[in-house]
Amino acid sequence: MTHGYATSLLRNPRGSQRVTLLELFYDLTYVAGLSLISMNLARRLTWVEALHALLPLMAIWWVWSITALVTDFYDPNRLPIQALIVGIMIGTVLLATTLPQAFGAQGMVFAITYVAIHVGRGVLLIILLRGSPAWKRAARFLFWFGVSAIPWLIGAFTHGTLARAVLWGVALLIEYVLAGLRYPTPWLGRHERDQYDRAQEHVGERYQQFMILALGELILVTVLGYNRAGLGALHTISFVASFAATISLWQIYVYRAGSLLRHLPKGRPGRILRWAPYTHFIMIAGIVAAAAGARLVILRPTGSMPTSWVAVLFGGSILFLIGRTTFEYEVFEHISWSRLAWLAVLIAVSPAMVLVSPLTANTIHAVILIGVAVSDAIRGRAHARREDGERRHATR
Numbered sequence: 001m002t003h004g005y006a007t008s009l010l011r012n013p014r015g016s017q018r019v020t021l022l023e024l025f026y027d028l029t030y031v032a033g034l035s036l037i038s039m040n041l042a043r044r045l046t047w048v049e050a051l052h053a054l055l056p057l058m059a060i061w062w063v064w065s066i067t068a069l070v071t072d073f074y075d076p077n078r079l080p081i082q083a084l085i086v087g088i089m090i091g092t093v094l095l096a097t098t099l100p101q102a103f104g105a106q107g108m109v110f111a112i113t114y115v116a117i118h119v120g121r122g123v124l125l126i127i128l129l130r131g132s133p134a135w136k137r138a139a140r141f142l143f144w145f146g147v148s149a150i151p152w153l154i155g156a157f158t159h160g161t162l163a164r165a166v167l168w169g170v171a172l173l174i175e176y177v178l179a180g181l182r183y184p185t186p187w188l189g190r191h192e193r194d195q196y197d198r199a200q201e202h203v204g205e206r207y208q209q210f211m212i213l214a215l216g217e218l219i220l221v222t223v224l225g226y227n228r229a230g231l232g233a234l235h236t237i238s239f240v241a242s243f244a245a246t247i248s249l250w251q252i253y254v255y256r257a258g259s260l261l262r263h264l265p266k267g268r269p270g271r272i273l274r275w276a277p278y279t280h281f282i283m284i285a286g287i288v289a290a291a292a293g294a295r296l297v298i299l300r301p302t303g304s305m306p307t308s309w310v311a312v313l314f315g316g317s318i319l320f321l322i323g324r325t326t327f328e329y330e331v332f333e334h335i336s337w338s339r340l341a342w343l344a345v346l347i348a349v350s351p352a353m354v355l356v357s358p359l360t361a362n363t364i365h366a367v368i369l370i371g372v373a374v375s376d377a378i379r380g381r382a383h384a385r386r387e388d389g390e391r392r393h394a395t396r
C-alpha cells in the first residue's frame with residue numbers, strides 16, 4: 001500500500017464527526033448479547049453464574065470499545081474500514097450466539113471468535129497502513145491482543161470451568177490494563193497522548209448511543225418478563241416501577257456529563273476518554289444486573305425477596321451510580337454530593353429489602369432512582385440560572 005492510500009483511510013479531524021449509519025447498525029448486534037447475559041443471570045442467579053456473566057460481558061464490551069476507537073481514528077466511510085466493521089459485526093453475532101454456553105460446549109467457539117476479531121482487525125489494518133506512520137498504532141494493538149490470545153485459547157481447550165474463568169480473567173486483565181497504560185510495546189513505545197485528544201465529538205456520541213442501547217436492553221428484558229408473567233395487576237405495577245427506574249437511569253446518565261461528553265473541557269480530553277471505557281463498563285454492568293433483577297421481580301412480585309434478587313436489582317443500580325459519579329468526576333473534576341447521598345440511601349436500605357415483597361422492593365428501588373433524577377434536574381436548573389447570571393453580569 002502507498003503512503004497516500006494509507007493516509008486516505010485516516011479520519012480527517014476537521015471533517016464531519018457524525019456517526020455513520022453503518023456504525024449505528026453495528027451497535028444493534030449487541031442487543032442480543034446484553035439481553036442474553038441478563039436473562040441467563042436471572043435464570044441461574046449464583047455467584048458462579050455471576051462470574052460467568054461478567055467475563056463474557058467484559059469481552060463483548062471490549063470488542064465494542066476498541067471498534068469505537070477504530071472508527072474514530074479511521075474513516076468509516078472508506079470501503080476497507082466498512083468491510084472491517086461488517087466483519088466485526090459477523091463475529092459479534094457469533095459471540096452473542098455462543099454466550100449461553102461460553103463456559104460449556106461453546107467455549108472454544110467463543111474464544112476463537114473473540115481472538116479472531118481482535119487479531120484479524122490488527123492484521124488487516126497493518127496491511128492497509130503499510131508505509132504509513134499510522135501502522136504503529138495498529139501494531140501495538142495487534143501485539144497485545146496476540147499476547148492475550150494465549151490465555152484465551154488455552155482456556156478454550158480447558159475443560160474445567162474454574163480454570164477457564166481464571167485464564168480468561170487473566171486475558172481480560174491484560175487487555176484492560178494495557179489499554180489504560182496506552183499499550184507500551186517493545187520497540188514501538190506507547191500511544192501518543194494526542195491520539196486520544198483527537199477522539200472527542202465522534203467517540204462521545206458513540207458512548208451515548210451505546211448507553212441508550214444498553215438501557216433499551218433493560219426495557220427489552222423487562223417487557224419479555226412482563227409478557228411471560230401474564231399481564232396481571234401486580235405484574236403490571238412491578239413492570240411500571242421497573243420502567244420508571246429505567247427512565248430515571250437514562251436521565252441520570254444524560255444529565256451534564258452524558259450530554260456534554262462530545263464537548264469535553266479543553267486541555268485534558270485524552271485522559272477523560274482513556275477512562276471512559278472503564279467508567280461506562282461499570283454503568284453497563286449495573287444495567288445488565290438491574291435488568292436481571294427487574295425480570296425476576298416482574299415474574300414473581302409476591303412472596304419473599306431473596307438476597308440474590310436484592311443483590312442484582314439494588315446492586316446493579318449501585319454500580320451504575322458509582323460508574324456515573326466517577327465519570328462525572330473525570331469530566332468536571334467534582335463530585336455530586338446529592339448523588340452520593342442517594343447512593344448511600346440505596347446501599348442503606350438494600351439489606352432491609354429481604355423483609356418485604358419483591359413488588360415493594362421494586363417500588364422502593366424505583367422511588368430512590370426517581371429521587372436521584374429529580375435532584376439532578378433541580379441542580380441542573382440552579383446551575384443554568386447561575387451561568388445565565390454570570391453571562392448577564394459579564395455583558396454589562
